[in-house]
Amino acid sequence: MPDSARATIEAVASAFTELPVDDGPDPGVDGPIGWRGYDGARVSAAERTGERESVVCGVGKVGDAEAMLIAFEFGYLGGSLGGRTGLRLERAFGRARELGVPVVSLIATGGSRMQEGMRALSQLQRIARESALTRAAGLPQVAVLRDPTTGGGWATLGAGADVTLALPGAQVGFAGSRVRPPGDPAAYTAEGQFASGHVDQLLDPAWLRAKLERWLRLLTTPGTEAVPPGALGGADLPDTGWAAVQQARAASRPRAESYVDAYFEWREDISGDRCGGVDDGVLCGFGYRDGATIAYAAQCGTATRPAGFRTAARLVRLADRLGIPVLTLVDTPGAANDADAERAGIGPAIAEMFEAVASARVPVTTLVIGEGGSGGALAFAAEGRTWVTPDSYFSVTSPEAAARILKRAEAEVPTTADQLRLRPQDLVELGIARGIVTPTR
Structure with missing residues (x-):
C-alpha cells in the first residue's frame, strides 16, 4: 500500500x-x-x-x-x-x-x-x-x-x-x-x-x-423490503411437537450461511460488537440482491452470546439510519446462560437487540430456519413480520427445560413438546408467524 x-x-x-x-x-x-x-x-x-x-x-x-x-x-x-x-x-x-x-x-x-x-x-x-x-x-x-x-x-x-x-x-x-x-x-x-x-x-x-x-x-443503494427467502430444507410439516424439535435439530438441516449465500448475489460481513467481543455464531452484514441492498443478521445454530446480540443490534441500527431493510434469520437453542455470558451482560445485550428491532423505521423481515429457543431467539424476530420454514420450531423455552421447570421426568419431554404447540403450523395458527415458506426448487 x-x-x-x-x-x-x-x-x-x-x-x-x-x-x-x-x-x-x-x-x-x-x-x-x-x-x-x-x-x-x-x-x-x-x-x-x-x-x-x-x-x-x-x-x-x-x-x-x-x-x-x-x-x-x-x-x-x-x-x-x-x-x-x-x-x-x-x-x-x-x-x-x-x-x-x-x-x-x-x-x-x-x-x-x-x-x-x-x-x-x-x-x-x-x-x-x-x-x-x-x-x-x-x-x-x-x-x-x-x-x-x-x-x-x-x-x-x-x-x-x-x-x-x-x-x-x-x-x-x-x-x-x-x-x-x-x-x-x-x-x-x-x-x-x-x-x-x-x-x-x-x-x-x-x-x-x-x-x-x-x-x-x-x-448507498437501499432496497425497499426483504422478502422472506424460500426454504432450503424439506417441505414436510412435522406431525408432533417433538418431531418438530428433532427436525430443527437435525445436523443435515440447512444453516444460516447457506440461506444468505442463496439469497444474495454477493455480500460483505461486519464483525464485532465494538465492546470487545465477537460471536462467530451470529452472521451480520449487507448483501446485494436484485440491484439493491438488504442488511442481514442471522443466528447460526449456536447459543447466542452477548457479543452476538450487540453486533446484530449494531447492524439493525446502522441499516435503519441508512434506510436499508433488514432480514433476520432465527436459529438458536437460546441465549447463552453460562457465568461468562452473565458477566458480559447477556440480559442487557438481549434488551439492546429487542430495542433495535422494535424501534427500526425500515421494514424488518424474519425467517425462523431452525430452532427458536425462547427470548434469545425472539429478540431477532420482527413482530408481525415473521415467517417459518417446515423444519423449524419456536418455543417459550426448550421442551427439556420446560420439563425440568415443571418437575417432570425425562420421559415426558416429548409430551411436553407437544403441549407447547411449537410446530410451524401451530405458530401460524397462534398468530406468531404469518406463514410457512416452502422450498423454492
Missing part, C-alpha cells in the same frame, strides 16, 4: 478533485502555544511531502460512487491532528453533506499534535461533531486503517466509522508505541482489534479499491 496521501487516493479512486484549501488565519509564530521550532518543523514537512497539512481532502470516484475522500499524509508531522487539520476535516464533512455523499477516511496518524497543545486535542471534539452531523444526515462513513492509526485519529474517524476496514500488520490503538505500558503488543495491531470486535474486516491492500467499491455500493 502506498504511504503518501495522494498515492493512497490514486490507489482507490479513478478521479479526484481536491477541495479548495483555506487554512484560516495565521496561527502566529510557532503556533498557538509558541512551541519553539514548530514553524521550522512545518516548513521541513512541507518540503519533504509537498503538502501544507497532514490531510488531503476532496471528492473522488470509487467505482460508480462519489465519495468525500480524506487521506492522511503521515510524512507531514506523523499525520498528526492540529487546528488546521481540524478545519480541513470540518470543511470536508460539510461538503459531503452538501453533496449527499459518503465519507471515506484513509487514516495514517500518530494522534493529536503536541506542538499545538490543547488546541490540537480539542480538534477531536470538532471531528466528533462533524461526524455526528453527517450521521444524522443519513450518510455512511467508512474508515480504512493504515499504518499507524493511533490516538485521536483512531478514537474518532477510525473507531467512529460505520464500517471499519484495516490493512494487515497496521499498528492500531489509542496508545501509540512510545506511551503504552508493557504488555501484549498484539492488542495494538489491526489483527488484535479485529479479534476484539473493533474492526469489521482485514483487507489485502491489493483488494482495497474493489472492497471500497463494494462497500460504497452496498451502503
Whole structure:
C-alpha cells in the first residue's frame, strides 16, 4: 500500500478533485502555544511531502460512487491532528453533506499534535461533531486503517466509522508505541482489534479499491423490503411437537450461511460488537440482491452470546439510519446462560437487540430456519413480520427445560413438546408467524 496521501487516493479512486484549501488565519509564530521550532518543523514537512497539512481532502470516484475522500499524509508531522487539520476535516464533512455523499477516511496518524497543545486535542471534539452531523444526515462513513492509526485519529474517524476496514500488520490503538505500558503488543495491531470486535474486516491492500467499491455500493443503494427467502430444507410439516424439535435439530438441516449465500448475489460481513467481543455464531452484514441492498443478521445454530446480540443490534441500527431493510434469520437453542455470558451482560445485550428491532423505521423481515429457543431467539424476530420454514420450531423455552421447570421426568419431554404447540403450523395458527415458506426448487 502506498504511504503518501495522494498515492493512497490514486490507489482507490479513478478521479479526484481536491477541495479548495483555506487554512484560516495565521496561527502566529510557532503556533498557538509558541512551541519553539514548530514553524521550522512545518516548513521541513512541507518540503519533504509537498503538502501544507497532514490531510488531503476532496471528492473522488470509487467505482460508480462519489465519495468525500480524506487521506492522511503521515510524512507531514506523523499525520498528526492540529487546528488546521481540524478545519480541513470540518470543511470536508460539510461538503459531503452538501453533496449527499459518503465519507471515506484513509487514516495514517500518530494522534493529536503536541506542538499545538490543547488546541490540537480539542480538534477531536470538532471531528466528533462533524461526524455526528453527517450521521444524522443519513450518510455512511467508512474508515480504512493504515499504518499507524493511533490516538485521536483512531478514537474518532477510525473507531467512529460505520464500517471499519484495516490493512494487515497496521499498528492500531489509542496508545501509540512510545506511551503504552508493557504488555501484549498484539492488542495494538489491526489483527488484535479485529479479534476484539473493533474492526469489521482485514483487507489485502491489493483488494482495497474493489472492497471500497463494494462497500460504497452496498451502503448507498437501499432496497425497499426483504422478502422472506424460500426454504432450503424439506417441505414436510412435522406431525408432533417433538418431531418438530428433532427436525430443527437435525445436523443435515440447512444453516444460516447457506440461506444468505442463496439469497444474495454477493455480500460483505461486519464483525464485532465494538465492546470487545465477537460471536462467530451470529452472521451480520449487507448483501446485494436484485440491484439493491438488504442488511442481514442471522443466528447460526449456536447459543447466542452477548457479543452476538450487540453486533446484530449494531447492524439493525446502522441499516435503519441508512434506510436499508433488514432480514433476520432465527436459529438458536437460546441465549447463552453460562457465568461468562452473565458477566458480559447477556440480559442487557438481549434488551439492546429487542430495542433495535422494535424501534427500526425500515421494514424488518424474519425467517425462523431452525430452532427458536425462547427470548434469545425472539429478540431477532420482527413482530408481525415473521415467517417459518417446515423444519423449524419456536418455543417459550426448550421442551427439556420446560420439563425440568415443571418437575417432570425425562420421559415426558416429548409430551411436553407437544403441549407447547411449537410446530410451524401451530405458530401460524397462534398468530406468531404469518406463514410457512416452502422450498423454492
